[in-house]
Structures are given as structure tokens and as C-alpha cells.
Amino acid sequence: MKMFAAAGLALSAIAFGVGTSAWSPANAQAQAATAKLCDNPRQMDGFKTCANLEKAKAEGAFVLYSTDPEQGQVKLLAAFNKMFPEIKTSYVRLQAGALYAKVLSERQAKSYLVDVIQISDMGMILDFQRRGGFRQYISPQMDAFKPEYKSKPEGFWTWGSIIMAGIAYNPNNVSAAEAPKTWQDLLDPKWKDAINVKVSNSGLQHGVWYVLKPILGLEYFKKFAENKPRAFDSYVQQYGRLVDGQDKIIMGAQYSGYIEFKAKGAPLAFVFPETGVPAVSETYGIVQDGPHPNAAELFMDWFLAPVGQQALADALLLHSPRADVPPPGGGVALKDMKLLFPADWDAFEKDRPDFAKEWDRIVGARR
Numbered sequence: 066m067k068m069f070a071a072a073g074l075a076l077s078a079i080a081f082g083v084g085t086s087a088w089s090p091a092n093a094q095a096q097a098a099t100a101k102l103c104d105n106p107r108q109m110d111g112f113k114t115c116a117n118l119e120k121a122k123a124e125g126a127f128v129l130y131s132t133d134p135e136q137g138q139v140k141l142l143a144a145f146n147k148m149f150p151e152i153k154t155s156y157v158r159l160q161a162g163a164l165y166a167k168v169l170s171e172r173q174a175k176s177y178l179v180d181v182i183q184i185s186d187m188g189m190i191l192d193f194q195r196r197g198g199f200r201q202y203i204s205p206q207m208d209a210f211k212p213e214y215k216s217k218p219e220g221f222w223t224w225g226s227i228i229m230a231g232i233a234y235n236p237n238n239v240s241a242a243e244a245p246k247t248w249q250d251l252l253d254p255k256w257k258d259a260i261n262v263k264v265s266n267s268g269l270q271h272g273v274w275y276v277l278k279p280i281l282g283l284e285y286f287k288k289f290a291e292n293k294p295r296a297f298d299s300y301v302q303q304y305g306r307l308v309d310g311q312d313k314i315i316m317g318a319q320y321s322g323y324i325e326f327k328a329k330g331a332p333l334a335f336v337f338p339e340t341g342v343p344a345v346s347e348t349y350g351i352v353q354d355g356p357h358p359n360a361a362e363l364f365m366d367w368f369l370a371p372v373g374q375q376a377l378a379d380a381l382l383l384h385s386p387r388a389d390v391p392p393p394g395g396g397v398a399l400k401d402m403k404l405l406f407p408a409d410w411d412a413f414e415k416d417r418p419d420f421a422k423e424w425d426r427i428v429g430a431r432r
Contacts, residue, residue: 100201100202100203100218100220101203102115102203102204102205102207103115103203103205106205109148109366109367110148110372111370111371111372112205112206112366112367112370112371112372112373113205113206113366113370114204114205114362114363114366114367115202115203115204115205115362115366116359116360116362116363116366117359117362118359118363120359121149121152121357121359121360121362121363122149122151122152123359124152124356124357124358124359124360125151125152125153125357125360126152126153126154126155126356126357126360127142127145127152127153127154127155127180127181127357127360127361127364128154128155128156128157128178128179128180128181128355128356128357129142129154129155129156129157129179129180129181129182129183129364130156130157130159130164130167130168130179130181130182130183131156131157131158131164131182131183132158132159132160132161132164132183132184132185132268132347133158133183133347133381133383134158134299134300134301134381135156135158136301137380137381137382138156138158138380138381139380140376140379140380140381141376141377141380141381142154142155142156144373144376144379144380145364145367145368145373145376148367149363152357152360152363157179159266160263160264160266160267160268160298160299161184161185161186161189161266161267161268161271162186162189162265162266162267162421163266164182164184165184165186165189165192165193168182168193168198168352172198177352177354177355177356178356179352179355180351180352180355180356180357180358180360180361180364181349181350181351181352181355181361181364181365182349182350182352183225183347183348183349184268184347184348185228185267185268185269185345185346185347185348186268186271186345186417187268187345187346187348187407187410187413187414188271188410188411188413188414188415188416188417189268189414189417190222190348190350191410191411191414192414193350194216194221194222194350197353198352198353199216199221199222199350199351199352199353200221200350200351200352200353200354200355200358201218201220201221202220202351202361202362202365203219203220204220204223204362204365204366204369205366206223206366206369206370207219207220207223207369209369209387209388209389210223210224210369210386210387211386214346214386216350221350222348222349222350223348223349223350223365223369224346224347224348224349224386225346225347225348225349225368225369225374225377225386226346226347226377226381226383226384226385226386227344227345227346227347227383227384227385227386227399227404228269228319228320228321228344228345228346228347228383228384229319229320229342229343229344229384229402229404230269230270230272230273230317230318230319230320230342230343230344231317231318231320231323231335231336231337231338231342232245232248232251232314232315232316232318232335232336232338233304233307233314233315233318233323233333233334233335233336234307234313234314234315234333234334234336235307235308235310235313235332235333235334236332236333236334237310237332238310238313239313239314241334243255244334244336245314245336246336246338246339247338247339247340248277248281248285248338248340249281249285251289251292251314251316252285252288252289252291252292254291254292256292256313256314257291257292257293258292258293259292259312259313259314260292260293260294260295260312260313260314260315260316261294261295261296261297261302261303261306261307261312261314261315261316262294262295262296262297262303262315262316262317262428263296263297263298263299263300263303263317264296264297264298264424264428264430265296265420265421265424265425265428265430266298266421268345269317269319269343269345270317270424271345271413271416271417271420271421271424272343272344272345272407272413273316273317273343274286274420274423274424275343275407275413275416275420276341276343276405276406276407277340277343277405280340280405281340286423286427289316289427290426290427293429294316294427294428295312295428296424296428296430300318300319300321300322301322303315303318303319303322304318304322304323304325304326304331304333307331307333308326308331308332308333317343318335320335320342320396320397321381321382321383321384321393321396323335324382324393324394324395324396325381325382327395328382328394328395337397337402337403339403340403340405341403341404341405342402342403342404342405343405344402344404344405344406345406345407346386347383349365349368349369351365371387371389371390374387374390375390378390378391378392378393378394379393379394382394382396384396384399
């Protein structure tokens with residue numbers, strides 16, 4: 066398995082125009098009018114597929130762009146490669162904003178390098194669909210996903226997992242009695258210079274901001290800024306700093322990261338505030354004009370089936386949107402959480418520039 070190195074790109078790249086006639090909203094609309102499930106899906110080991118297996122194997126490669134940590138990506142793609150050893154896998158990992166800017170920059174340059182993209186920011190997903198960036202493919206797995214978990218018309222993108230954010234702390238450094246129980250508790254001056262968050266490129270951090278702002282008010286975040294939170298690219302860095310004692314609290318702590326570190330024996334505790342926990346999706350779709358179209362279809366059918374969703378839970382400890390896939394080991398089930406999703410994804414998309422500007426100010430990245 067190979068990971069491609071990728072430099073971070075400015076979010077202004079999201080404003081790039083479409084660089085090819087094939088990559089256009091008009092062509093996407095025409096395609097949607099004729100797309101349908103194949104007549105005879107092929108039974109594989111644990112799933113059905115409409116992909117041409119022989120052509121997928123002949124392509125011999127598959128490239129995924131994703132926001133998930135490298136170690137988990139390796140495990141997920143290794144599970145797919147174990148079933149299909151003829152298909153070599155590779156990936157690029159960046160935060161949502163940088164990843165989206167990268168793929169738009171490539172497409173403007175007519176450089177088609179990626180087969181499937183996963184982004185944790187639905188605003189970017191909707192923008193990419195409007196640009197004609199996704200190729201519609203109706204997987205045999207579509208019926209297992211709720212209507213709100215897939216594109217309209219279906220086949221352009223589908224939620225691959227649901228991620229949620231709460232509060233985390235190290236009980237060796239913060240007692241249960243003094244630990245924050247609510248989002249408002251994070252405003253206590255005793256947490257000054259002791260909280261970490263994610264950078265503004267994070268789709269999950271945007272979700273935290275977006276759903277808590279109407280509940281707690283913009284004044285909440287202004288006061289939160291007074292505690293001088295530090296921002297990091299990955300939950301691996303965030304939890305590492307908690308374990309090492311460099312920070313005491315994570316605001317908007319990714320729950321899958323907590324499960325991962327806790328399973329390794331790290332001294333951690335997780336708080337589900339009574340207000341609820343912000344949640345967003347990690348959304349997957351086949352990219353138009355990708356280099357390995359048949360391998361992309363095969364991967365999506367495998368990934369969206371219980372066998373692939375279980376591989377995701379094992380590799381990245383993420384919750385599946387499917388009702389027939391159990392939560393990752395040691396994790397609380399979705400039905401037992403009070404999840405706070407953005408009510409309007411279009412509004413969520415439009416909010417991103419304001420969020421990025423304000424969040425950068427909160428963490429000291431912008432003056």
C-alpha cells in the first residue's frame with residue numbers, strides 16, 4: 066500500500082472553475098436520468114456488486130482520498146486488498162478543507178488521480194456534486210441507507226460513517242469532580258491554555274461550531290476564545306497531548322479517537338454533554354473521470370456492505386450509518402446518543418467561510 070505525499074492547499078481553491086467538459090453539472094444531470102441498478106448483481110464473499118470484476122482486477126489499482134488518520138486507512142484498505150489482492154491500493158490523507166482544495170486544483174489542471182473521495186464536510190460534498198465532480202453509480206447496497214444518508218438522486222454520494230464530538234479529559238490530571246460536564250463548563254478560566262481543538266479545515270470542528278452556535282450563542286465562542294485553545298490537525302495529536310499532560314481538555318473531541326486510545330490503555334474519560342453531541346458524516350463517492358472506474362465501483366459495493374462497514378469499524382472505530390452493523394468495540398451505540406446534526410446542509414456549506422475566519426481568530430491563527 067502506498068500513501069501519496071500531498072501539500073496543504075488554500076481553501077480559496079474551492080472557488081476554482083470546472084476544467085473539463087466531462088466534469089459539469091449538465092452532464093451529471095443527464096447521467097442521473099438514465100442511471101439504475103444493474104439487472105443481475107454478482108454475489109461476492111459477503112456482498113453483491115454491479116462492478117465488472119475482471120476489469121477491476123485488470124486495472125490493478127485503486128486510489129482513495131480521505132480525511133481519516135493514516136494508520137486506520139492502511140487497515141481499511143488492507144482489508145479490501147486481502148479480498149482482492151490483484152488491486153493495489155493507495156491513499157492521500159488531509160483535513161477536509163485542504164483535501165477538497167487539492168482535488169479541485171487537480172481537476173482544473175485536468176489531472177485525474179483519485180477514484181473515490183471521502184470528506185467529512187457535507188458542504189463540500191454538495192458543492193462537488195453541483196460541480197459534476199461525482200460519477201453516479203447505483204450500488205446494490207443503497208436500500209440499506211436512509212434517504213437522508215445518500216444523494217438525491219442516489220448514487221453520487223453516500224454516508225460511510227457518522228462521527229460525533231464531545232469533551233475528553235485525562236483523569237490522571239483532571240478529577241471527575243472538577244471535569245467539565247457541559248459545554249458551558251469549558252468557559253471556566255481554570256481551563257485557560259489547557260484546551261485543544263481541531264483546525265478550521267476540519268469538517269467535524271465546523272460541525273461543532275455550527276450546531277452549538279444557535280444553542281449557546283455566538284457570545285459563547287467569544288468567551289471560549291479567552292481560554293486560548295490550541296488547534297491541531299488530527300485527533301491523534303489531540304489525544305496524544307492529553308495523555309502526555311500537555312493539555313487537560315479536548316473541546317469537540319472525536320469519539321472514535323477516544324475509543325482508539327482507550328483501547329490501548331490510555332487514561333482518558335469522555336463526556337456526552339446533556340445538550341447533545343455535534344455529529345457529521347464521513348461521505349464517500351466515486352469521482353468523475355477517475356483512473357480506475359471499475360475498481361472504484363467494486364470498492365464502493367464492498368465498503369457500503371456490512372463486510373466493508375465492519376472493516377471500517379475495526380480499522381477506524383467509526384460508527385456505521387447502517388442499522389445492521391454494530392458500533393465499534395467498546396463504543397456507545399448511535400441510538401443511545403443525543404446527536405446534533407446540522408439541519409440544513411446548504412446553509413452549513415455557506416457558513417464555512419465565516420466559521421473558518423472566526424475559528425482561526427479563536428485559536429490565534431488569524432488576527
